Amino acid sequence: MEAAAAAIHNAASLGSPVPRIRTATRRSACVAARSTPSGSSSRGDWQTACAILSSTNDNPAPAPKVNGQRTDLAPPQDSTSTSLDLAAVSTTNLKRPLSISDLSPAPLHGAQLRVAYQGVPGAYSEAAAGKAYPSCDAIPCDQFEVAFQAVELWIADRAVLPVENSLGGSIHRNYDLLLRHRLHIVGEVQLPVHHCLLALPGVRRELLARVISHPQALAQCEHTLTRMGLNVAREAHDDTAGAAEHVATHGLRDTAAIASARAAELYGLSVLADGIQDDASNVTRFVMLAREPIIPRTDRPFKTSIVLAHDREGTSLLFKVLSAFAFRDISLTKIESRPHRHRPIRLVDDANVGTAKHFEYMFYIDFQASMADVRAQNALAEIQEFTSFLRVLGSYPMDMTPWDSTAPSPASSSSTDQQQSG
Ligand SMILES: O=C(O)C(=O)C[C@]1(C(=O)O)C=C[C@@H](O)C=C1
Numbered sequence: 001m002e003a004a005a006a007a008i009h010n011a012a013s014l015g016s017p018v019p020r021i022r023t024a025t026r027r028s029a030c031v032a033a034r035s036t037p038s039g040s041s042s043r044g045d046w047q048t049a050c051a052i053l054s055s056t057n058d059n060p061a062p063a064p065k066v067n068g069q070r071t072d073l074a075p076p077q078d079s080t081s082t083s084l085d086l087a088a089v090s091t092t093n094l095k096r097p098l099s100i101s102d103l104s105p106a107p108l109h110g111a112q113l114r115v116a117y118q119g120v121p122g123a124y125s126e127a128a129a130g131k132a133y134p135s136c137d138a139i140p141c142d143q144f145e146v147a148f149q150a151v152e153l154w155i156a157d158r159a160v161l162p163v164e165n166s167l168g169g170s171i172h173r174n175y176d177l178l179l180r181h182r183l184h185i186v187g188e189v190q191l192p193v194h195h196c197l198l199a200l201p202g203v204r205r206e207l208l209a210r211v212i213s214h215p216q217a218l219a220q221c222e223h224t225l226t227r228m229g230l231n232v233a234r235e236a237h238d239d240t241a242g243a244a245e246h247v248a249t250h251g252l253r254d255t256a257a258i259a260s261a262r263a264a265e266l267y268g269l270s271v272l273a274d275g276i277q278d279d280a281s282n283v284t285r286f287v288m289l290a291r292e293p294i295i296p297r298t299d300r301p302f303k304t305s306i307v308l309a310h311d312r313e314g315t316s317l318l319f320k321v322l323s324a325f326a327f328r329d330i331s332l333t334k335i336e337s338r339p340h341r342h343r344p345i346r347l348v349d350d351a352n353v354g355t356a357k358h359f360e361y362m363f364y365i366d367f368q369a370s371m372a373d374v375r376a377q378n379a380l381a382e383i384q385e386f387t388s389f390l391r392v393l394g395s396y397p398m399d400m401t402p403w404d405s406t407a408p409s410p411a412s413s414s415s416t417d418q419q420q421s422g
Contacts, residue, residue: 021116021139021140021141021142021146021147021150021155112135112136112137113133113136113137113157113158114136114137114139114155114156114157114158115129115132115133115136115137115138115139115156115157115158115159115160116139116141116146116147116150116151116155116156116158116159116160117129117138117139117140117141117147117159117160117161118140118141118142118143118144118146118147118161118238118239119140119141119238119239119240119241119242120140120239120241120242120245121138121140121241121266122240122241122244122245122259122260122262122263122265122266122267123140123239123240123241123242123259123260123263124162124191124193124240124260124284125160125161125162125239125286126138126140126241127191127260127262128160128162128189128191128284128286129160131189131191131401132158132160132187132189132286132288133158133160133288136158139155139156142238143238144161144173144174144177145177147159147161148177148181148183148289151183151289151290151291152181152182152183152291154291157290158186158288158289158290159183159288159289160189160286160287160288160289161174161177161286161287161289162174162216162284162285162286163175163285163286163287164284164285164334165193165216165220165282165283165284165285166279166281166282166283166284167219167220167277167278167279167282168215168216168219168220170336171216172336172338174287175336175338175364176338176341178307178364178393179307179338179362179391183289183290183291184289184290184291184292184293184294184393184394185287185288185289185305185393185394185396186288186289186290186293186294186394186396187287187288187294187396187397187399188285188286188287188288188303188396188397188398188399189285189286189288189399189401190283190284190285190286190399190401191283191284191285191286192281192282192283193217193220193277193282193283193284194260194261194274194275194277194282195217195220195221195240195258195259195260195275195276195277195282196258196259196260196261196263196264196271196272196273196274196275196276197211197256197257197258197271197272197273197276198244198247198256198257198258198259198263198264198267198269198270198271198272199247199253199255199256199257199269199270199272200247200248200251200252200253200269200270201268201269201270202270203253203256203270203272205228205229205230205256205272205273207253207254208230208232208254208255208256209232209233209254209255210232210233210234210235210252210254210255210256211225211230211232211233211234211235211255211256211257211258212234212235212236212237212243212246212247212255212256212257212258213234213236213237213240213243213257213258213259214236214237214238214239214240214242214243214258215236216284217240217258217259218234218236218258220277220278220279220282221258221276221277221278222278223278224276224277224278225276228273228276237257240257240258240259240260240263241259241260241262241263241266241267243257243258243259244257244259244263244264244266244267244269245263245266245267247267247269248267248268248269249267256272257269258276261274281403285399287305287394287396288396293394293395294394294395294396295372296370296371296372296373296395296396297370297372297397298370298372298373300397300398300400301368301397301398301400302368302369302370302371302372302373302395302396302397302398303333303366303367303368303369303395303396303397303398304366304367304369304370304371304376304392304394304395304396305364305365305366305392305393305394305395305396306364306365306367306380306390306391306392306393307362307363307364307365307389307390307391307393308321308362308363308365308383308387308389308390308391309340309360309361309362309363309387309388309389310386310387310388310389311340311343311360311388311389317363317386317387318363320383320386321363321365321383321387324379324382324383325367325379328375328376328378328379329375330367330368330369330375330376330379331367331368332365332366332367332368333366333367333368334364334365334366335363335364335365336363336364336365337361337362337363337364338361338362338364339359339360339361339362340360340361340362341362343360362389364393367379368398370395371392371395372395376395380392
């Protein structure tokens with residue numbers, strides 16, 4: 001497969017585009033820049049690698065059936081060749097039997113965990129990957145969807161994705177993707193997000209005509225920017241570090257980026273203002289995703305995330321769901337509703353008055369209990385009786401890191417599924 005030919009090179013200069021997993025290439029070959037999110041890598045260290053999706057046909061489609069019999073199993077038609085011709089059997093074409101090592105769960109012990117995140121190096125998601133999995137091999141992806149696929153296609157072992165921020169609220173795209181994909185939530189990390197205003201060296205605030213960043217970051221700094229007198233155009237970018245890189249690579253002297261101090265270092269920008277988030281305790285919650293769920297336990301605080309829907313007419317669905325938890329003394333930590341993609345509108349016809357159009361929702365709920373806890377099992381058994389759809393997205397250890405809002409990107413302690421499973 002030509003498009004999947006392996007390539008390894010270094011992206012040594014700021015002028016070169018950031019190599020990362022991109023949507024257009026994901027099916028045939030993926031190019032990924034890797035770094036150690038603890039901050040030890042430089043751009044010169046980044047490597048690109050291609051994941052080759054096998055082009056050899058190891059599993060050919062079964063031979064067609066003739067008169068109900070598979071032609072590949074049919075006895076030879078030529079009666080002179082009925083005995084086995086051992087010499088003609090080439091051992092290179094024989095399939096190798098599976099061995100224990102083929103069956104061991106990835107990653108193998110000692111191997112570096114590959115963790116996909118959305119953005120480029122210097123993004124908060126990279127720091128979150130480093131908090132979740134210290135010294136992992138962090139793989140930047142250009143979209144959330146690509147990070148999901150990187151795990152599904154075994155290019156990465158985990159994905160670390162933001163789901164909510166204490167100021168900006170939910171990252172809806174990831175809620176929708178959680179439902180569309182079949183990955184499991186295996187952990188969470190909460191990352192204090194400390195934003196800086198970055199510009200090219202020598203640029204003063206008065207010269208700025210534009211501030212660019214990820215929409216969440218712009219929202220988290222909205223009031224501070226106004227208070228600073230920066231009533232200039234605000235433009236959305238794919239991620240905070242990508243915005244910093246854009247300012248640097250295009251030499252934009254009238255534009256500042258909102259991003260991390262690490263992004264300033266990586267892309268050679270100056271910090272015009274530090275800590276510009278509207279609230280000092282600005283925090284983003286990320287979830288870690290894997291192909292397999294972890295085994296829930298009860299010896300430490302666990303959270304469980306579910307999604308449910310109800311497609312029959314009826315009232316008080318949410319009331320019944322909330323009671324199932326309340327009666328068992330289970331606290332909820334989050335409720336989110338998203339449009340029900342398969343049936344967004346329900347029409348209720350009232351001949352005299354007209355037709356009412358109700359919007360239908362999927363409800364995402366996080367509650368503070370493990371699926372190994374009998375109270376959680378009973379609550380879900382009850383909820384299942386009055387919902388048409390119920391899925392457990394994951395049951396995972398809560399991030400119990402001691403609170404320090406001043407720490408920009410903690411890279412040590414974590415509540416990972418690695419620690420979980422030893
Ligand atoms: O742009 C980044 O740096 C990201 O990692 C994304 C993201 C987000 O999606 O919320 C993560 C944390 C911050 O809340 C701002 C942006």
